[in-house]
Amino acid sequence: MVSSQRIPSFTDLYINQRPANIGNPQLQAERARQVEGAIKYTSNHIIAQAGYFYRTITDFIDWTRSQSTEPWQPQNMDNNEVQGFNVNFRVNLNALDSNTKYYATMGYSYLHPKINDNTAENNVSKYAIESLRNQINLNFTISHMAWSLTTANRFNERLSYKSYFISDLRFAHQLDKLNLYVDAQNLFNVKYIEAGAVPMPGTWYTLGAKYTIGY
Numbered sequence: 001m002v003s004s005q006r007i008p009s010f011t012d013l014y015i016n017q018r019p020a021n022i023g024n025p026q027l028q029a030e031r032a033r034q035v036e037g038a039i040k041y042t043s044n045h046i047i048a049q050a051g052y053f054y055r056t057i058t059d060f061i062d063w064t065r066s067q068s069t070e071p072w073q074p075q076n077m078d079n080n081e082v083q084g085f086n087v088n089f090r091v092n093l094n095a096l097d098s099n100t101k102y103y104a105t106m107g108y109s110y111l112h113p114k115i116n117d118n119t120a121e122n123n124v125s126k127y128a129i130e131s132l133r134n135q136i137n138l139n140f141t142i143s144h145m146a147w148s149l150t151t152a153n154r155f156n157e158r159l160s161y162k163s164y165f166i167s168d169l170r171f172a173h174q175l176d177k178l179n180l181y182v183d184a185q186n187l188f189n190v191k192y193i194e195a196g197a198v199p200m201p202g203t204w205y206t207l208g209a210k211y212t213i214g215y
Contacts, residue, residue, distance in 0.1 A: 006030040008061060012074045021063070022071045030076075032057040047090040054083045060115065063126035072126050077115055082131075084111040100144045107137040113159070133157050146174040156192075164192040179210040 038051030060080035086109035093102035172181035
């Protein structure tokens with residue numbers, strides 16, 4: 001079992017953005033406990049892993065309000081429970097001595113959050129209902145010598161928001177210790193929201209370089 005603590009942030013305590021948000025200097029720190037277990041299988045071509053976890057948080061901090069005309073304010077809730085499981089596979093689709101290599105990675109995770117609060121039955125939560133419920137990842141990489149092409153795809157379903165599918169692409173070239181790459185994020189220009197009603201960017205591109213320094 002693992003235990004941890006999260007103290008309130010400066011924003012949680014003292015923000016003053018009336019009429020939208022106000023802080024709460026009376027907040028107490030969150031305290032969490034978590035247990036988890038996993039199994040793993042490894043061979044020359046397959047790596048498979050499955051795991052389950054359960055976490056409970058006392059004095060959970062969430063932004064709430066009882067009426068739409070009131071500002072959002074963080075409060076210590078009674079208890080937040082989250083349980084879930086995940087399954088991941090990595091498959092090597094080629095011979096180990098091949099110059100051209102193919103890799104596929106697949107993953108699925110499920111979360112079941114639950115808030116138990118007897119102190120504010122009429123309060124509306126700002127963030128708690130935005131947690132992920134289902135997520136599926138599917139990545140594929142092809143590499144030849146110093147060149148590689150990777151596509152990353154994910155399906156997300158949140159508790160209170162429509163599901164959406166995002167695809168990214170990376171083309172890279174390795175020059176000794178220097179890695180040059182071009183990224184294309186959100187290839188299909190999907191309109192979606194991660195959390196807090198903030199729209200995420202559409203399609204965008206990145207050109208970058210990484211240099212490895214040895215010690």
